[in-house]
Amino acid sequence: MEARSETRGSYHILTYGCQMNVRDSEILAGIVEGMGYIMTPHLDEADLIIFNTCSVRHSAENKVYGKLGEVARLKRKNPDMIIAVGGCMAQLENVRKRLKKQQVDIVFGTQNLDELPQLIAEHQQSGRNLVKIYEEGDREIADNLPSSRNKGVSAFVNIMYGCNNFCSYCIVPYTRGRERSRQPDHIMAEIRDLLRQGYKEVTLLGQNVNSYGKGLEAGVDFADLLSMVSRIDGIERIRFTTSHPRDMSDKLIDTIAQEPKVCEHIHVAMQAGSNRILQLMNRGYTREHYLERTQRIREKIPGVAISTDIIVGFPGESEEDFQDTLDMVRKVRFDSAFTFMYSVRSGTKAASLDHHLPLEVRRQRLLTLNELQYSIALEINQSLVGSTQEVLVEGWSKTDKGKLSSRTRTNRIVIFSGPETLIGKIINVKIKEATTFSLFGEIMQVD
Ligand code: SAH
Ligand code: SF4
Ligand code: F3S
Numbered sequence: 001m002e003a004r005s006e007t008r009g010s011y012h013i014l015t016y017g018c019q020m021n022v023r024d025s026e027i028l029a030g031i032v033e034g035m036g037y038i039m040t041p042h043l044d045e046a047d048l049i050i051f052n053t054c055s056v057r058h059s060a061e062n063k064v065y066g067k068l069g070e071v072a073r074l075k076r077k078n079p080d081m082i083i084a085v086g087g088c089m090a091q092l093e094n095v096r097k098r099l100k101k102q103q104v105d106i107v108f109g110t111q112n113l114d115e116l117p118q119l120i121a122e123h124q125q126s127g128r129n130l131v132k133i134y135e136e137g138d139r140e141i142a143d144n145l146p147s148s149r150n151k152g153v154s155a156f157v158n159i160m161y162g163c164n165n166f167c168s169y170c171i172v173p174y175t176r177g178r179e180r181s182r183q184p185d186h187i188m189a190e191i192r193d194l195l196r197q198g199y200k201e202v203t204l205l206g207q208n209v210n211s212y213g214k215g216l217e218a219g220v221d222f223a224d225l226l227s228m229v230s231r232i233d234g235i236e237r238i239r240f241t242t243s244h245p246r247d248m249s250d251k252l253i254d255t256i257a258q259e260p261k262v263c264e265h266i267h268v269a270m271q272a273g274s275n276r277i278l279q280l281m282n283r284g285y286t287r288e289h290y291l292e293r294t295q296r297i298r299e300k301i302p303g304v305a306i307s308t309d310i311i312v313g314f315p316g317e318s319e320e321d322f323q324d325t326l327d328m329v330r331k332v333r334f335d336s337a338f339t340f341m342y343s344v345r346s347g348t349k350a351a352s353l354d355h356h357l358p359l360e361v362r363r364q365r366l367l368t369l370n371e372l373q374y375s376i377a378l379e380i381n382q383s384l385v386g387s388t389q390e391v392l393v394e395g396w397s398k399t400d401k402g403k404l405s406s407r408t409r410t411n412r413i414v415i416f417s418g419p420e421t422l423i424g425k426i427i428n429v430k431i432k433e434a435t436t437f438s439l440f441g442e443i444m445q446v447d
Pocket of ligand 1: 169171172207208242243244271310311340341343344345
């Protein structure tokens with residue numbers, strides 16, 4: 001009864017963008033639950049709506065503007081509703097100008113999550129619109145924030161924040177600040193706690209995990225961290241994302257090969273296959289380097305899956321440059337790829353380059369790339385039909401009602417029929433069928 005009387009109302013969080021935001025939304029949920037808010041799945045019932053936004057492409061921002069319009073209509077019916085906008089869009093001045101006109105009550109930066117309670121209280125008292133962005137360099141990592149994690153068997157764990165790479169197309173270094181690594185003992189303590197709560201798998205998160213540890217006194221690099229996490233009692237699987245090809249060291253490849261808990265899946269963004277474009281992108285490697293690294297990964301880690309990110313239609317990308325990207329896709333044979341049309345981000349270096357390509361050219365190149373990549377993914381998946389795969393059962397499938405969804409060590413989704421009691425377990429399944437994005441299997445007879 002007592003707890004109920006402290007209820008402030010209900011909240012709803014809308015999350016856009018990458019795993020960093022998914023993780024930040026868990027923290028935001030923890031923070032507002034600590035204030036007495038209760039989660040509602042229904043937007044129109046919420047007293048507090050938090051947008052955790054992404055700026056990586058124009059389309060990501062547009063989704064938010066569209067939804068803000070819808071929420072503004074709800075606010076007309078319920079004027080006490082509070083609308084807060086955080087995440088990467090909040091960091092950008094041109095976006096903040098536009099948000100001012102959209103009935104947004106609170107804007108808070110990517111390094112100001114912990115200040116949300118004060119902002120809400122202040123807004124409730126004064127009725128004023130508030131903006132809180134940390135702009136003087138970077139704040140110390142706030143490591144002990146509350147968090148209400150998504151339920152499941154797998155959890156995200158930040159190991160570093162920010163990015164120093166300034167790839168010429170990318171807004172992330174401007175929205176997330178400079179690279180900062182968390183202390184290894186804080187990471188280890190968080191993972192131990194997650195295992196106590198029943199999680200089986202962790203995904204270590206950073207924009208460039210390969211440079212983990214720089215600037216720390218601990219003298220621990222990413223390969224060392226992987227070995228340390230592998231030693232934690234009870235951990236079943238370790239994943240990480242994302243790796244930068246420039247910093248993919250032999251030591252790291254050997255560690256992934258040798259540590260049985262570390263899954264055989266590496267996400268290493270290629271972005272483009274032409275050396276001229278890679279240079280304009282400020283990526284710091286050549287196609288030859290990328291090929292050499294991925295070949296070494298395949299040699300050292302049998303059965304490894306390599307996934308990637310690719311951008312088509314970067315300013316000045318010629319037909320020949322684009323053919324170089326297709327050529328690399330054929331050579332590396334990615335298990336999966338996230339493919340994007342270049343999207344101009346104001347304030348980045350690439351925005352001021354000449355020869356931006358028309359939408360139609362970018363769209364056509366994306367279609368051509370996807371067609372090639374999907375055919376390769378399908379071939380690889382079909383080659384697995386008949387094999388036995390070790391999977392971690394994650395829960396009920398969202399697409400195949402009544403079936404379970406699981407993941408192989410190589411990050412492939414396997415759908416199969418089985419009892420609920422298997423959720424959270426690692427079992428063997430036999431693969432019966434394959435499509436571009438999933439596998440379908442049967443439980444192996446357990447005797
Ligand atoms: N730090 C990660 C990438 C984070 S952003 C890494 O470097 O691996 C995720 C992906 O979005 C990038 O890898 C890139 O492929 C894509 N991306 C970033 N900026 C973009 C832009 N301006 N237009 C199109 N795609 C972009
Ligand atoms: Fe963006 Fe490059 Fe940093 Fe990745 S490494 S977040 S693409 S600047
Ligand atoms: Fe988007 Fe920010 Fe992630 S721009 S991709 S939410 S770091």
